[in-house]
Amino acid sequence: MNFEFSNRVQDLHGSAIREAFKALSKPGMISFAGGMPAPEMFPNVELAKIANDILLNRSNIALQYGITEGYAPLIAQVKSRLNKIGVGNEGDQTIIVTGGQQGIELITKALINENDGIACENPSFVGALNAFRSYNAKLYGVDMEKDGMNVDMLDDVLTKNKNIKFVYTIPTFQNPTGITMSLAKRKQLLEVAKKHNIFILEDNPYGELRFYGEDIPTIKSMDTDNRVIYVGSFSKILSPGLRLGFLCADETLIEKVVVCKQVSDVHTNIFAQMLASEYLSEYDIDEQIKKSKELYGAKCKLMKDCIEKYFPKNVTSTSPQGGIFLWCDMNNGVDSKIISAKVLERNVAIVPGAGAMPNSNVVTSAFRLNYSTAADEKIVQGISALGEVLYEYGK
Amino acid sequence: MNFEFSNRVQDLHGSAIREAFKALSKPGMISFAGGMPAPEMFPNVELAKIANDILLNRSNIALQYGITEGYAPLIAQVKSRLNKIGVGNEGDQTIIVTGGQQGIELITKALINENDGIACENPSFVGALNAFRSYNAKLYGVDMEKDGMNVDMLDDVLTKNKNIKFVYTIPTFQNPTGITMSLAKRKQLLEVAKKHNIFILEDNPYGELRFYGEDIPTIKSMDTDNRVIYVGSFSKILSPGLRLGFLCADETLIEKVVVCKQVSDVHTNIFAQMLASEYLSEYDIDEQIKKSKELYGAKCKLMKDCIEKYFPKNVTSTSPQGGIFLWCDMNNGVDSKIISAKVLERNVAIVPGAGAMPNSNVVTSAFRLNYSTAADEKIVQGISALGEVLYEYGK
Numbered sequence: 134m135n136f137e138f139s140n141r142v143q144d145l146h147g148s149a150i151r152e153a154f155k156a157l158s159k160p161g162m163i164s165f166a167g168g169m170p171a172p173e174m175f176p177n178v179e180l181a182k183i184a185n186d187i188l189l190n191r192s193n194i195a196l197q198y199g200i201t202e203g204y205a206p207l208i209a210q211v212k213s214r215l216n217k218i219g220v221g222n223e224g225d226q227t228i229i230v231t232g233g234q235q236g237i238e239l240i241t242k243a244l245i246n247e248n249d250g251i252a253c254e255n256p257s258f259v260g261a262l263n264a265f266r267s268y269n270a271k272l273y274g275v276d277m278e279k280d281g282m283n284v285d286m287l288d289d290v291l292t293k294n295k296n297i298k299f300v301y302t303i304p305t306f307q308n309p310t311g312i313t314m315s316l317a318k319r320k321q322l323l324e325v326a327k328k329h330n331i332f333i334l335e336d337n338p339y340g341e342l343r344f345y346g347e348d349i350p351t352i353k354s355m356d357t358d359n360r361v362i363y364v365g366s367f368s369k370i371l372s373p374g375l376r377l378g379f380l381c382a383d384e385t386l387i388e389k390v391v392v393c394k395q396v397s398d399v400h401t402n403i404f405a406q407m408l409a410s411e412y413l414s415e416y417d418i419d420e421q422i423k424k425s426k427e428l429y430g431a432k433c434k435l436m437k438d439c440i441e442k443y444f445p446k447n448v449t450s451t452s453p454q455g456g457i458f459l460w461c462d463m464n465n466g467v468d469s470k471i472i473s474a475k476v477l478e479r480n481v482a483i484v485p486g487a488g489a490m491p492n493s494n495v496v497t498s499a500f501r502l503n504y505s506t507a508a509d510e511k512i513v514q515g516i517s518a519l520g521e522v523l524y525e526y527g528k
Numbered sequence: 529m530n531f532e533f534s535n536r537v538q539d540l541h542g543s544a545i546r547e548a549f550k551a552l553s554k555p556g557m558i559s560f561a562g563g564m565p566a567p568e569m570f571p572n573v574e575l576a577k578i579a580n581d582i583l584l585n586r587s588n589i590a591l592q593y594g595i596t597e598g599y600a601p602l603i604a605q606v607k608s609r610l611n612k613i614g615v616g617n618e619g620d621q622t623i624i625v626t627g628g629q630q631g632i633e634l635i636t637k638a639l640i641n642e643n644d645g646i647a648c649e650n651p652s653f654v655g656a657l658n659a660f661r662s663y664n665a666k667l668y669g670v671d672m673e674k675d676g677m678n679v680d681m682l683d684d685v686l687t688k689n690k691n692i693k694f695v696y697t698i699p700t701f702q703n704p705t706g707i708t709m710s711l712a713k714r715k716q717l718l719e720v721a722k723k724h725n726i727f728i729l730e731d732n733p734y735g736e737l738r739f740y741g742e743d744i745p746t747i748k749s750m751d752t753d754n755r756v757i758y759v760g761s762f763s764k765i766l767s768p769g770l771r772l773g774f775l776c777a778d779e780t781l782i783e784k785v786v787v788c789k790q791v792s793d794v795h796t797n798i799f800a801q802m803l804a805s806e807y808l809s810e811y812d813i814d815e816q817i818k819k820s821k822e823l824y825g826a827k828c829k830l831m832k833d834c835i836e837k838y839f840p841k842n843v844t845s846t847s848p849q850g851g852i853f854l855w856c857d858m859n860n861g862v863d864s865k866i867i868s869a870k871v872l873e874r875n876v877a878i879v880p881g882a883g884a885m886p887n888s889n890v891v892t893s894a895f896r897l898n899y900s901t902a903a904d905e906k907i908v909q910g911i912s913a914l915g916e917v918l919y920e921y922g923k
Binding site: 134135136138139140141142145146147148167168169170172175177178180181184185188189192193194195196197198199201231232234235238242243244245246247249260263264267268298330332358359360368372373374375376383386389391392393395396397398399400401402403404405 | 529530531533534535536537540541542543562563564565567570572573575576579580583584587588589590591592593594596626627629630633637638639640641642644655658659662663693725727753754755763767768769770771778781784786787788790791792793794795796797798799800
């Protein structure tokens with residue numbers, strides 16, 4: 134039969150990263166493409182013990198319908214962890230969502246009319262950009278600098294575009310650049326958002342994965358008027374497969390988001406919520422996070438050393454102090470999709486930068502590398518192969 | 529700070545049932561309000577064994593990111609089960625979703641522009657109605673008869689309203705009425721949908737729970753032109769807490785739904801998908817379903833006997849041949865919300881019919897009763913208490 138899609142999704146295409154994901158199962162593939170935590174960091178033995186206990190003794194809760202807001206003990210634990218970093222004011226509320234991605238999608242659904250604007254870092258996280266596009270939001274890119282978003286430029290963009298409802302930022306170990314926003318810029322961002330009376334959507338999935346330098350306060354921790362919508366996730370510190378994230382924001386906004394979540398998936402998998410809750414009660418997740426940080430710090434250093442050794446000098450790369458990504462740029466106008474295709478022939482997967490651009494028609498010579506999953510020898514081998522391709526096609 | 533919600537959700541309110549859910553934890557409460565499977569039907573011991581095995585041996589899959597379409601072995605198993613009932617044509621595709629609810633929401637997002645219409649049974653499932661409302665769809669109610677939707681009325685509604693994109697139906701053991709659409713009407717519905725070139729969204733969460741009479745083919749099984757979008761669920765036959773459903777529809781439509789799912793929750797919890805898959809491989813789910821059917825058949829009969837004994841004669845009730853709901857009507861213009869409030873004072877929860885109406889401003893003397901979860905003695909006690917309230921306020 135003939136049919137048409139809705140205007141909002143007519144031109145929506147899947148993330149190239151998600152599509153690449155299917156190719157990654159190819160034997161021998163070295164992947165710098167995903168955004169996956171290292172599987173050896175999963176506390177699977179502990180979770181097996183907990184799962185057994187829950188299913189044998191509390192299956193009437195774990196397997197039954199639950200309330201949309203989330204499993205109450207887990208909400209309390211998340212609140213307590215957020216309080217430690219100053220997140221959550223009077224007038225805020227916290228709920229569990231089916232991964233941080235759902236938090237971003239629900240906030241967009243609740244706030245954005247067609248042709249409303251959203252200011253985004255340029256480049257930014259493709260999953261968020263596509264969620265915004267799926268509601269026909271207009272995206273306004275704000276350039277990234279070495280210390281985060283150019284907030285002066287944001288101020289200018291907001292002055293010229295009164296349709297913008299919120300600014301989306303990943304201030305810490307940003308996806309895709311690995312860049313962290315300075316404290317000064319965080320404060321300035323809050324002031325600019327206040328001046329233009331818009332929300333800040335602060336996405337912080339990597340914030341706990343700092344392997345170098347000092348923590349910088351979250352923007353939410355400096356928020357005095359419930360202006361910051363904070364999205365967090367268990368994906369990078371416990372498990373992405375369980376699809377557990379959380380939102381902390383103005384309680385009126387959260388009430389509406391709960392209604393939106395009800396029609397979206399009723400509630401987040403209760404068994405998964407109980408697994409996380411029991412893990413937080415019975416084990417030391419901070420010890421677990423510490424191990425991940427050590428691993429990712431070492432892998433990042435190794436990748437940087439290999440880049441230094443194998444890449445031509447025109448290629449610049451960021452130096453993340455945490456998280457799982459770094460960002461390279463050939464600085465020569467060559468489309469990184471060419472590099473991505475050529476290196477894939479050598480069984481190395483990278484993510485060309487175009488998908489991360491708010492303006493999806495832009496050609497970019499930048500690309501993203503992930504260092505959290507590949508084994509050390511694969512990092513050496515893969516960056517070496519990528520270096521050869523860059524010498525041939527990207528110099 | 530001051531802000532406005534998007535037009536699409538400004539007037540969206542939570543389901544009264546979901547709100548009532550929070551009150552149901554009150555000790556001593558007898559609930560006929562939910563739509564929950566009986567917890568004693570959960571195969572928790574088997575799932576504990578499977579969970580342990582998966583987490584100890586395949587946590588690198590279970591806890592990691594997965595592909596949006598779903599866990600491949602589970603998709604194959606779902607397809608095989610659907611093929612047995614004739615669901616799934618050439619040109620169709622099947623994916624896993626985070627509960628049937630997500631399937632309904634994603635289809636709506638992909639197909640409905642603001643002010644497009646959706647034809648719905650009157651009454652219908654509030655979760656679906658609210659999903660439609662959350663995209664500013666216009667709802668067109670089509671009256672229910674003893675053998676299902678009045679398809680002549682549907683034809684008339686479609687002739688008068690060219691903005692209608694699909695008709696939503698739960699043809700088997702409908703929520704909230706428990707009514708099953710006759711074979712003749714299913715065939716007529718397909719003809720009418722073809723005549724007006726619209727999709728049929730066939731929601732079938734209860735279809736496997738027939739405890740009396742003969743199975744009637746699904747509408748999808750008679751579909752020859754990929755016109756029927758079939759939504760199924762593991763919620764009523766395995767566990768709702770795991771949030772596992774599936775969609776089978778035209779592959780072009782499914783491809784777009786996958787993109788929408790990507791921005792909604794990336795993918796459905798992999799661990800939960802593996803639990804279901806292994807359960808289907810290692811155990812006999814049909815044997816499990818048979819036990820549920822016997823239990824629900826007995827509980828339905830008990831509730832019907834109690835209704836006969838304790839309700840005033842003005843109250844009519846449906847006689848479901850399966851599923852978990854029946855529908856009562858005082859037939860007297862008395863608002864069933866009054867009954868619901870009065871009987872709640874006696875610790876008995878029912879669902880007033882208003883929430884199930886496509887036109888949410890309608891006052892109705894009808895209400896929904898669920899018989900799958902309350903213990904037998906609670907059914908007797910609760911229906912007796914409800915009968916007293918009906919004699920006092922609803923005669």
